Amino acid sequence: MTEAAMxxxxVRKRIGKKEIIKDLSFTINKGEVFGLIGPNGAGKTTTIRMMVGLMKISDGDVHILGKSIKSEFKEAVREVGAIVENPELYPFLTGAxxxxxxxxxxxxxxxxxxxxxxxxVGLEKAMNEKVGRYSLGMRQRIGIAQALLHKPSILILDEPTNGLDPAGIREIRQYIRKLATEQNVAVIISSHLLSEIELMCDRIGVIKNGELVAIQAVKENTPVGEQQLSQVExxxxxxxxxxxxxxxxxxxxQTNNKISxxxxxxxxxxxxxxxxxxNILIYEVSVTKATLEDKFFDLIGENVIE
Structure with missing residues (x-):
């Protein structure tokens, strides 16, 4: 049986009379990479802040390894490591x-x-260099190392590949997967790069207007029972x-001469x-697996500005 990390x-969040997070309920398991996606202003960062106690929850609760973030804050948050966008580092000091x-x-x-x-995180050779000389990918990696120092059960990364070049994105993706599979850490990623989420994550939660509209498996081998649709023309x-x-x-x-x-x-x-x-004549059948981008726009609609 899979063990829940969070x-x-x-969970609800109200600011004044406006409810910005509406009745969120979901579970993140140990050893999985869980992606949180949605349009700008959907409530991803607010949700993450409530997960780690940086923002008060109006109703509901978050449990980390069974401990309540509301009533057992110190014990619960001890299990969490987090980086929001870019890690804060002293550029004039070395990595070590x-x-x-x-x-x-x-x-x-x-x-x-x-x-x-x-x-x-594979940074042994760079530890004696000043951080000011690090590439963005190396800064993200040392940020992850810092977040892992106290051996957390959950690592939360808000836009971990922001500003990285393709090589840096691939680097971070590999280390995130390694942490989940080898260290059994639950990794929660908020990102707008859908192609990267598809490569990194086991499951994704889609948030729109503060509501969870779907949780879907990304890969065919996780979890059983999730439908994997193919796009057919x-x-x-x-x-x-x-x-x-x-x-x-x-x-x-029907689009042009083809049926989709x-x-x-x-x-x-x-x-x-x-x-x-x-007696229908078949001239061509082409099959592709529906991408995460296709699923995302099916769920939230195109050209959405929140």
């Missing part, structure tokens, strides 16, 4: 000196633990009759067979 239960400064704020952090955190004749037959089974639209639909992969052969049985 659980949000009926920066980590020693942070370690002074936390009881019982040994040099051995600092070395372990550095090794986890069919060129057939007569097109009108083909569209009528397909629409009797699933929603489809989303369907589970295992149901495609039966659909094609039913067309052939009714």
């Amino acid at each position: 659980q949000l239960t009926n 000196q920066n980590l020693k400064q942070y370690a002074r704020m936390i009881p019982d952090i040994t040099q051995e633990r600092i070395d372990e955190a550095v090794k986890l 069919i060129e057939a004749a007569p097109a009108e009759k083909a569209l009528e037959i397909i629409n009797s089974k699933t929603a489809a639209v 639909l989303q369907i589970e992969k295992e149901n495609i052969p039966a659909l094609i067979a039913s067309l052939v049985e009714q």
Whole structure:
């Protein structure tokens, strides 16, 4: 059975008379990378602030390893490491000196633990360089090392790939996956880069107007029961009759000479067979898995400004 690292239960946030977060309830498991996505102003950062006690919850609660962020704040927040956008670092100090400064704020952090955190993010060779000379990717990595010093069960990263070049984005993605699989850390990522979320995350939660509109598995192997739809385009004749037959089974639209639909992969052969049985001529069938971007716009609509 998968063990919960964090659980949000009926979380609400009101500012004055306006309710900006509306009844959020979901669970994040140990060892998974969970993406929180949504349009600007949807409530992602507000949700993250409530998760770690930086903003008061109006109603509901957040439990971290079973401890309430409202009534057991110190015990709960001890399990969390976080970086919001860019880590704050002393540019005139070396990487090693920066980590020693942070370690002074936390009881019982040994040099051995600092070395372990550095090794986890692959920065051993850069520890004696001044942070002012680090690339953005290296700064993010040392920020992650700092957030991991106290061995948290949950790592929260708000826009971790902001401003990074493709190589830096790939670097951070690899270390995030490594933390989840090798250290059993639950990683929560808020981002607007949907292609990166798709590569990094096991599941995603979509927030719109302060509400959770969907939780979906990203990969085919997680978790069982999540539908994986394929985008299918069919060129057939007569097109009108083909569209009528397909629409009797699933929603489809005709664009130019092709019929477009989303369907589970295992149901495609039966659909094609039913067309052939009714004397429809099939000229072309192309199949692609619906991307996270497709799913996102299906859920929140296009050109949304909140």
